[in-house]
Structure formats: structure tokens, C-alpha cells
Amino acid sequence: MRLSGEGGDARAYYELHGTLAAPRHATALDKPVGQWLTNIRRPGGLGKDPVRARRRAQALAAIDPDWNPGENGWTVDWQRHYAYLAQLLAEGGRLTAIVPGVTRHGEDVGRWYATQRRDWNPLSDEQRERLGELGVKAAVRARKTSAKSPVAPTSGRGAAAFQTGVAALAQYLGRERGGMPGRGHVERLPDGGEHRTGVWIANQKPRRDRLDREQLAALADLGVDWAK
Incomplete structure (x- = not known):
């Protein structure tokens, strides 16, 4: 891996997108920068030489301090x-106008924003703090009525549980850098809770046909082979 060459592609991607959190299929200067970034985020992806690996990480952090979100736990x-x-807010957008269907670079930012507000509690303290700096707050939940369908809260809990599992796995990989956790591994979360991450990741494979594209992509970005 030559950081000098791919680093130029990474810088070009950052200049266009304002982030190195590229999806795997992303390209820059006609190069597969998304796959390259995915590879180097994986345990050992920066190389076996610790001095060289640290130098490469510093070069990427100089472009984007959040180039490897797994180290933050998300x-x-x-x-x-x-x-x-x-970016939308910095350009003059208002949170009230960022609704599902509002996109940037092909990503539905409005839908994501609504999901963060709905599934506020499972977010880590730092995630909530970062969102709070943008003015984002937890959604005010409407009172349940007998006429309300139970599908939405059930779906919300499932989405929140998956997000918690992915965050726990990212936290583990960012720390251990030694492959997937064993089935018995329990990860301690930033809020002090515990997550049975080993069992969780083992349970995702049999139900992969029920995972949506974004969920599979999140797992693939963390190096889960069967999610690619």
C-alpha cells in the first residue's frame, strides 16, 4: 500500500465531500478510494510496521481527523x-427543512437525521454531543393511542438495537485490531452498559436476507466478509 498515491486520491475525495467517511464504492481521480479506505481501517490495514502505520494514520488524520470512525465507536x-x-447547516440550511428526501452526494440526510432523533438514547454520549452542537435534539415521542399501529415502535427498537451492535463492534475492532470478537465476548459501552457483541454478530449472518442495504454496508465496512 502506497499512502502517497492513494493519499492523493483521499485528499481529492475530501475536497469534494468534506469527509473521508467514504462508502466502499466511492471513487476519486478514477481510483477506488472507498475500497482503499475500507481496507486500511481494518485491523492491521495500515501495515505491520508500527512506526510506518502510525505515520500513515497521522497523514490521514491531517486530511480528516475522523477518517477512522471506528476508533470513536461508530x-x-x-x-x-x-x-x-x-455541511448543509453550514451552508445556511435549517434543521426544520432537512426532512426525508433531502440529500447530499446521493445520501438521504433527511431520513438519517430523523432516525437519529428517533433513536436518540442508543447513541453514545459523544454522538449526542456532536449532534447537539448542530442543534439536534431527541424527538418528542407522541403518546400511544389504541389506534396507533405497533409496527413503528417495534421497527424503531430493531433499528436502534442494530445500530448499538454495529457501534459496539466498531469499538471492539478499533481497540483490538485482531479480527472479529469470539462468540462469548461482551463489550462495555461508553454509557457503562454491556453488549453481547460476539453473540450479536453471530446472529446477524442467519438473518442477513432481512438486513437492508445500509445495514449490510455498515457491516461490510467493518470487515464482515459475508456482508459484502
Whole structure:
């Protein structure tokens, strides 16, 4: 891996998108910069020489301090949408106008923003703090009525549980850099809770046909082979 060459592609991508949280299919200067960034975020991806690996990480951090969101405990997908939301607001957009269907670089930032407000509690303290700096707050939940369908809250809990699992896995990989956790591994979350990350990742494979494209992409970005 030659950081000098791919680093130029990464810088070109950042200049266009304002983030290095690129999806795997992303290109810059006709080069597969998204796949390259995905590879180097994986355990050992920066090389076996610790001095050289540290130098490469510093070069990427000079472009984007959040180039490896797993070290913060969240996914590349989350970081990318957060960056795009911040950009929309910096350009004069208002949170009230960022609704599902509002996109940036092909990403539905409005839908993501609504999801963060709805699934506020499972977010880490730092995620909530970063969103709060943009003026984002948890959604005010409407009172349940007998006429309300139970599908929405069930779906919301499922989405929140998946996000928590991905964040726990990203946290583990960012720390251990030694492959997937064993089935018995329990990850301690930033809020002090515990997550059975080993069991969770093992349970995702049998139900992969029920995962949506974004969920599969989040797992693939973390190096889960069967999600690619």
C-alpha cells in the first residue's frame, strides 16, 4: 500500500465531500478510494510496521481527523451522514427543512437525521454531543393511542438495537485490531452498559436476507466478509 498515491486520491475525495467517511464504492481521480479506505481501517490495514502505520494514520488524520470512525465507536456510514448534515447547516440550511428526501452526494440526510432523533438514547454520549452542537435534539415521542399501529415502535427498537451492535463492534475492532470478537465476548459501552457483541454478530449472518442495504454496508465496512 502506497499512502502517497492513494493519499492523493483521499485528499481529492475530501475536497469534494468534506469527509473521508467514504462508502466502499466511492471513487476519486478514477481510483477506488472507498475500497482503499475500507481496507486500511481494518485491523492491521495500515501495515505491520508500527512506526510506518502510525505515520500513515497521522497523514490521514491531517486530511480528516475522523477518517477512522471506528476508533470513536461508530460507523463510517454514521460519520458520513453527520458530516453531510453539518455541511448543509453550514451552508445556511435549517434543521426544520432537512426532512426525508433531502440529500447530499446521493445520501438521504433527511431520513438519517430523523432516525437519529428517533433513536436518540442508543447513541453514545459523544454522538449526542456532536449532534447537539448542530442543534439536534431527541424527538418528542407522541403518546400511544389504541389506534396507533405497533409496527413503528417495534421497527424503531430493531433499528436502534442494530445500530448499538454495529457501534459496539466498531469499538471492539478499533481497540483490538485482531479480527472479529469470539462468540462469548461482551463489550462495555461508553454509557457503562454491556453488549453481547460476539453473540450479536453471530446472529446477524442467519438473518442477513432481512438486513437492508445500509445495514449490510455498515457491516461490510467493518470487515464482515459475508456482508459484502
